[in-house]
Amino acid sequence: MIEIDTRSPVPLYDQIKAGLRGLVAKELLRPGDPAPSIRTLAETLKVNPNTVARAFRELSGEGFFESRRGEGNFISPAAKKKARTGLDSLGRGIEESLRLARRGGLSWREIDSAVRKVRGEEK
Amino acid sequence: MIEIDTRSPVPLYDQIKAGLRGLVAKELLRPGDPAPSIRTLAETLKVNPNTVARAFRELSGEGFFESRRGEGNFISPAAKKKARTGLDSLGRGIEESLRLARRGGLSWREIDSAVRKVRGEEK
Amino acid sequence: MIEIDTRSPVPLYDQIKAGLRGLVAKELLRPGDPAPSIRTLAETLKVNPNTVARAFRELSGEGFFESRRGEGNFISPAAKKKARTGLDSLGRGIEESLRLARRGGLSWREIDSAVRKVRGEEK
Amino acid sequence: MIEIDTRSPVPLYDQIKAGLRGLVAKELLRPGDPAPSIRTLAETLKVNPNTVARAFRELSGEGFFESRRGEGNFISPAAKKKARTGLDSLGRGIEESLRLARRGGLSWREIDSAVRKVRGEEK
DNA sequence: GTGGTCTAGACCACC
C-alpha cells in the first residue's frame, strides 16, 4: 500500500507521512475512512512501531487524522486540504536536489533524463 | 566561486564536494591546478576549516584530489572521470526526491513547474 | 577487546579500524552482530567519540559496517571479504617499513630479529 | 643513488636521512668523502631543496656530517657509529607496523610472505 | 539510547 525505502537518507517517518498523504491525494483513502492501525502498518512496512507512531502523531497534530473515542483514528474531512502543506515541502525537496545537482555540474540534459526515468518507472 | 546554503538539510561538506566537482565539470578548475586552500576556502564560505577539510579528505579518498604534503591539494589528472561518480549520486538524489514526491501525491504538473522554477533562477 | 597505542605515530582512527577488522578476522565479531556503540567504545578506549566515529564512518564507507539509523552499526554480511582490502593495506605498510629500513642500511639479520621480537611478545 | 617514494606517508626528509645513512652503511660513502650538494641532490630527487636541507641539518646535528669551512659538508669519521641511532628507529618502525598488522588480523604466514616479497625485490 | 554534523581551538608535521 505504502512504499518506503529503508536505505534512503529521507527519514522513515517522513516517508510514511508522505505515503499516507499520497493515499488521500489519490483517493485510495477518503475522509471518514479508518486509518490503518499503527501496529499492522509497522509490521507490513517492517519498521519500528515508534516510527509509525511518530508519523501518526505529527499528522494528527496537523488535523489530518481525527480520533473518535474508543474507535481509533479516522481520516479527517479536512484531510485533502491539509495534504497540501506536505506537498509544498516535497516540492521544496525537489528544488533543493536540483540546485545541488546544478552546482555539482549536472547538465539539464542529464536532469531531464533522470526525471523521465522516474516517470517511466511508474506504469 | 562555490555556493552553499547553510539552511539546507544537505550537509555542508556534501555541498562543498558538489561545488568543487562542479568547478571541474565546468572546467574552471583543470587537472594539475591547485585547489583553493582549506583555510582560505573555509574563510570565504564562513565555515569551519574542519568542515572543508572533511570535504577535501573525501575527495582525495576518491582520487579526485591529490594532496601534496605542505603544498596543498591539486586536481588529479583523473578528476574528470572521477567526477562522473559524483554526478551519478546527484542524479540519484534527484530521483529519490521525485519518487518521494510522487508517493506523497504530487502531480507531474506540479513537479514540472518546480523544475522550471529552478531552471528560471539560473539567469 | 581492542588495543591502541596513543604514543604511536599511526593515527588512532586507523588503529581502531585495524582493531575492528581484526575482531572480524578472528571471528569474535560475525556478520549481523552489532558493533560496540561509538560512545561506549570511545569510553573504554579513553578516546574522543569523534575519533571513533571517524573510524566507523570510514568502515561504513567501505561497506564493512552497515549503520542503521538510531540503532547502531552492524557487521555487514560482506565484511569478511571487505576485510581483505584492509589487510592488504596493512601488508603494504609492512613492506614500506621494510624497504625504508633496507634503504637505511638495516641488515636482514637485524630485520629478522625485529620480527622474532614481535612474534615473541604474543605469547 | 638514493631512492625515495613521494607517495609514502614517511616524511621525505626521513627517507633522505635513511638513504644517506644507508650509503655509509653500505660503504658507498666513506668518512672523509664529500657529501652530495644540497642543490644537486634536491634536483635529482625532484624534491624541494628545503626538504634536503632539513635532512642535512639534522644529520649535521648528530655529528654525521662535518663541515669544513669554505669547502662544504663531508662525511664525518664517526658517521658509521652515528648511523646506528638511525637504524634503531627504523627497527622500531618495523615493529610497529607488525603489531598494527597483527591487531588487524594479518596472519604470520601473510607477514612472512610480505617479508619474502621485499627480500625478493632486491636483487 | 543511537549515530551524524558542525564549531572551536590546540598541536603537529611538512615544505
Added chain:
DNA sequence: GTGGTCTAGACCACG
C-alpha cells in the same frame, strides 16, 4: 604557509 589529527562540547535526527 600548507594539510592532518585530536579533543571538547553543542545540537539534531532517528528509533
